[in-house]
Amino acid sequence: MLINVRLLNGYKEIFTYTVPTELASENLVGTLIKVPFQKRIETALVCEQFEHLKNPVSFALRTAHSLEPFPQDTYYQQFIKQLSIYYALDPFYFFKRVRIFLKEKEEIEQSVTSPILEHRPLDVTLSEDQKIIVAALTPIIESPRYYPSLLHGVTGSGKTEIYKQLIMHALSCNKSVLLLLPEVSLAVQFTQLLKKQLPESVLIYGFHSATSIKEKRTLWEQLLTAQPIVIIGVHLPVLLPIANLGVIIIDEEHDVGFQEKKYPRINTKEAALLRAQLAKIPIVLGSATPSLSSLYTAQTKNWHFFSLKHRFAGAFPTIQRVKLTENKEQRAHFWITKELQTAIADRLAKKEQTILFLNRRGHSFFIQCTGCGFIPACLQCSVTLTFHNNGTLICHYCNFTQAEPTACSSCKLGPKNLLKKGVGTQQIVAILEKLFPTARIARADLDATVNKKNWQQTINDFQSGTLDILVGTQTITKGYHFPKVTLVGILWADVNLSFPVYNAAEVTLQQLIQVAGRAGRQSTESLVVVQCMLDHPVFNYLNEIDYLQFYNFELEKRTIVRYPPVIRLAEIELRHTQAACVEKEADKVADFLITYTLEKNLSVTVLGPAQPPVHRIKNVSMRKIYLKCPDINQLLRLYAALNKNNYQSTLFFTPNPLN
Ligand SMILES: [Zn+2]
Ligand SMILES: [Zn+2]
Structure with missing residues (x-):
């Protein structure tokens, strides 16, 4: 009995060994076995088991040693x-x-x-x-x-x-x-x-x-x-x-x-x-x-x-929506509305705590008018156009490109009103220190959490009540339990809605509900102030008992524009150090995908190739192609066919990409 194995040390070649007599009657495919290799013993994965060599070799094959102990999981190989x-x-x-x-x-x-x-x-x-x-x-x-x-x-x-x-x-x-x-x-x-x-x-x-x-x-x-x-x-x-x-x-x-x-x-x-x-x-x-x-x-x-449907303790907070684009002249700072300022002052007076949340994942990827809230988007793909530093706006699904606008195309306000960069937590803390000079304020974002000791101290201080306001990003949305928080302020609720992915509304709502859920864990009265540029319908579902209604709302949209879960989506990424190479090959790949789809009568839609929002990292250029199809098996078949071709670029396949 013979086996073909691959060494776990990383060698790509396949090596053949004879099987020791005590193992000859066993099915060894998929097991780990110890084999002699040069002058040492290596662990290898058995890929094949057979009786005779197709092409006899002139040298004597070496014999495998023993099986490596492996948990007896019946379903593992199949999985x-x-x-x-x-x-x-x-x-x-x-x-x-x-x-x-x-x-x-x-x-x-x-x-x-x-x-x-x-x-x-x-x-x-x-x-x-x-x-x-x-x-x-x-x-x-x-x-x-x-x-x-x-x-x-x-x-x-x-x-x-x-x-x-x-x-x-x-x-x-x-x-x-x-x-x-x-x-x-x-x-x-x-x-x-x-x-x-x-x-x-x-x-x-x-x-x-x-x-x-x-x-x-x-x-x-x-x-x-x-x-x-x-x-x-x-x-x-x-x-x-x-x-x-x-x-x-x-x-x-x-x-x-x-x-x-x-x-x-x-x-x-x-x-x-x-x-x-x-x-x-x-x-x-x-x-x-x-x-x-x-x-x-x-x-x-x-x-x-x-x-x-019920909380163990405390009660659900009241949700108050405020538009950032309105009553701008009545407040000292664009990012803190009168309503939020009043609510914070009220908490400080009552010695209760406040969390201010800022999502910074989305900012600086798009352009928004602070007058009317308008954001340029791709009409074909229903996603926001991504702002590139060379002064263009690009759809990262289909590559539609337009020049950076000089005025809002909706309300016609000039370039001064077009917001290109968002706001950071540091800036918010500075504003708060001016508005509330005696308040004890701390910051909790990725930068602040790098120093683990300080971060731990901040969390402890906030939990014990020696801080009044915590300004944070995603880091504070999960896992922590802050019993004295009765106010959550969401500074820019719709920033993530404009992130150019099909599930932006879903991810945004989930995150906002998680943040809002920090309020009122131990008290019966609590408030969530939601500041937004535009009054998006997704905010109708901010009260978490209404979350399941969001499902019907969003599913209808996904059905119309054909996105998961109603169809299957897959992503192919090409990478190469030379931008010209990746660009040329991305076109070739797309051509192949379209031709194969037609030839084999598949029901696949090919989108792109397009530049992703970040399209060059550490000297490697990238292009992406998206595939839509009702049937995942067709997508797998199509990619398997593509994978047989040779390209200079490296190809990466992701079925069901989420972000
Ligand atoms: Zn598009
Ligand atoms: Zn406008």
């Missing part, structure tokens, strides 16, 4: 195979990735902040709604089948209590649990929380970039012996072989952070769903603001839908 097909990757990639990761040294272990956690014992009395959900899910952990469920629980409704019950139940059935979160900092928080709140005997392991190498090794040992454990992380845990996986829990399931930022941009949520389906186990997707795609699938594929 990796299907995942590889979906992402147009070599299955080898996944083996190598987990392997390399187990060996990597910890880098940022000490650098992740740990917030003050609420202590809640396990025997907390569940609400009736919580009991119903737990009672529905626990029998399926016991006698498992594929059972995808979507858990819509408003902010502060106690989804975590449900997760804890499911975890304990799975462990009592001798099964392991995967708990996935969209960010490492959240995974760290959850690990600490569960270690504190679950019995000491429960084995909980983080598996992410902040996990120590020692902990990773211990985790691997536990996987080999099939101990029932809890594994918490972001992208990596779903790629682990787990013999006795009982349930997968995905919290903050709406978060685009589940899609990896670097290529291959694997979407962990999709991978987890695939895995649950193959392993025939339940999977729970939880969120206060479920993604449109999950709501759509729940509706069209009969997923189970559970909801928690």
Whole structure:
């Protein structure tokens, strides 16, 4: 018996070995095996197993040693195979990735902040709604089948209590649990929380970039012996072989952070769903603001839908909308409206706390008129035109280009009124210091969080009440619990709506609800002031009990302009150091895609090639092509055909790109 293997050390060649007699009767494909290589022993993945060589060789083949211990996960090979097909990757990639990761040294272990956690014992009395959900899910952990469920629980409704019950139940059935979160900092928080709140005997392991190498090794040992454990992380845990996986829990399931930022941009949520389906186990997707795609699938594929409509403590805030473009002459600073200023002064007088939120992801990507709020957009693609420094506006889906306008094309105001740069948190703090000289104000954005010690101090100060106002970006939207906050001010609510992606409205609303949800956690009266340039209909759904109505509103729009979840979208990115090369080849690729689509009678629409908003990074130029189709399999087939061609540029394929 012979095998073809690939070494996990990175060599691309395939090597042939003979199989030792004690392994000859086993199916070795997909297993890891130790082989002699030059003068050392290497670990290799078995790709093929066969009786005879097609072309005999003149030298004696060496014999493989023994199998590398590997968790007995029956569904693992199949899972990796299907995942590889979906992402147009070599299955080898996944083996190598987990392997390399187990060996990597910890880098940022000490650098992740740990917030003050609420202590809640396990025997907390569940609400009736919580009991119903737990009672529905626990029998399926016991006698498992594929059972995808979507858990819509408003902010502060106690989804975590449900997760804890499911975890304990799975462990009592001798099964392991995967708990996935969209960010490492959240995974760290959850690990600490569960270690504190679950019995000491429960084995909980983080598996992410902040996990120590020692902990990773211990985790691997536990996987080999099939101990029932809890594994918490972001992208990596779903790629682990787990013999006795009982349930997968995905919290903050709406978060685009589940899609990896670097290529291959694997979407962990999709991978987890695939895995649950193959392993025939339940999977729970939880969120206060479920993604449109999950709501759509729940509706069209009969997923189970559970909801928690009430907060554990406190009450929902009142929402007040204020337009930045109006009454400008009545206030000292453009970014703080009279309404917001009054509300802050009121909180200061009552010794209550305020959070001011500024999303800075979108700013400086587009142009907006401060007179009427108008933003130039691509009529064909329904996305904002991206502002480039050379004075042009470009659609990054279809490449439509126009010159930078000298006046607002809607209200005709001159160039002075066209806002090209947004506003930063530092600037906001400076304005507040002038308006409220005695207030204690701190900043919490990415720059401020780089110094972890100061950041931790800021969080502690805010939680203990020695700060009055916290001005922050996305960093303060998730995970933290600030009981004394009764006012949340959203400085520029529509900035992200203008981000040139099809799901801008969805992502914006989800984020705003998360931020607004910081108000009134412990008090019955709280306020959210929402400042915006334009009164976009998405703001009708800011009150989180109305969130599900947003689904119908947004789905109708997506149906008209043909975007996910009603159709499938895929992205092809080309990269090359020479701009001219990538530009020429992008056209060639698009031509091929169109021709193949016509020849094979596929129903694919090819968009682009277009320049992405950021189209040259570190001397590498990029172009993107988008594909739309009702059927994902057609997209995979089309890309597989394209992938057989040779290009000088490197091609990256992302099915279902989220941002
Ligand atoms: Zn366009
Ligand atoms: Zn205007």
